[in-house]
Amino acid sequence: MTPEKIVRNFDRCSDWEERYLYLIELGECLPSYPNSKMIDQYLIEGCQSKVWLDLGYDPESRELTFLATSDAAIVKGLLALLRIAYHGKSPQEVLHFDTQAWFEVLELRSHLTPGRSQGLEAIVKKVQTTARSQLAGFPPPLI
Template sequence: MPLPSTDEIIDDIGFFDDWEERYQYIIDLGKALPGLPEEACTEDKLVPGCQSQVWLITEQQDGKLQFRVDSDAIIVQGLLALVMAAYNNKTPQDILDFDIDAYFNELDLERHISPTRGNGLRAIVTKIRKTAEQAH
């Protein structure tokens, strides 16, 4: 099942009355990600700055960047799904042009995750943006 678009995610999140339901939605999004085989979860694929382990693999095809991600924490897997909705299968320029701060603000996300999770989320975004800058 493909991930919904960022606009769909924003709309979906708005349907839930409380953050417990929103967390469950985010976790369910994470479960939709295919994950990585164990042998792909190597030290060189780890994203530094994350509290949980997060692995990121990048490929470029037809001018677009594809990301495959995995985490050892279910809520982080859900946060990765939010990031993948914004960045996966986009051109480097699309990635650089996307206002991730506005997206996170629209989700009201960073007020509801721990500071260490927020730092990890920023580390993932930074890594993807640097990859897009290099591919640009």
Template sequence: MESIERIRENFSFFDDWEDKYRFVIDLGKEIPELEEKYKTTDYLVPGCQSQVWLVTDFSSDDPHQRLRIDSDAHIVRGLIAIVLAAYATKSVEEIKEYAIEKLFEELHLLSHLSQTRGNGLKAMVARIQQAAHQHLYS
């Protein structure tokens, strides 16, 4: 999986949004598929246009959050790859506080997605931050 710095760099190379969409879709091909046992309503993220499943694994020994996310839509898998790259080096505390919306603004993602896709992306991030909060305060 590419680092968020590399994704930013690659995004800046493209002038055309069609090329950026292709790049996002290619990013989605790099993330591992979620095991079928997690593709249930228990892990489904509400508010997404496509099906998105989110699994968080926490460990008291490891301050980092392990996220596994998958979707049935190619473009959404690419957006997931960006989210995973953004959170990859962050601790659970940092994830809870991280303003990922600034990254989306920097990449101009939300302005080039349909409103329902943008809302789904926000719902996914809200679910991740909620899981981080629950882990820290439960």
């Protein structure tokens, strides 16, 4: 799945109710998140719902890894979108991907509560900080 395919799939939805259902479906496809990492160290502050995020970096492939979950179905769908945008991408690709423009094309901002938008922004910033740290040769900061 690619960000472009997500845009096409969103365009096929007749209304926002269908888009929400699609987001929920995407969230159900997230890889399983280990219970052992559902602890405060991985909890993202600033999110309306509980969100656990485990970001990593594979030095062999030079790609970021993105594993996340939430206690809210819509938020899990939003996490699935971010996984599509970031998982398996190099730090340079992460930093060059215009997440805000993608969200505008998907019309996400106008259909999310302010709390969800704020949480989504906190996650994007965390991923970008991790990517910058990798480019600078530092390990990712603790969450």
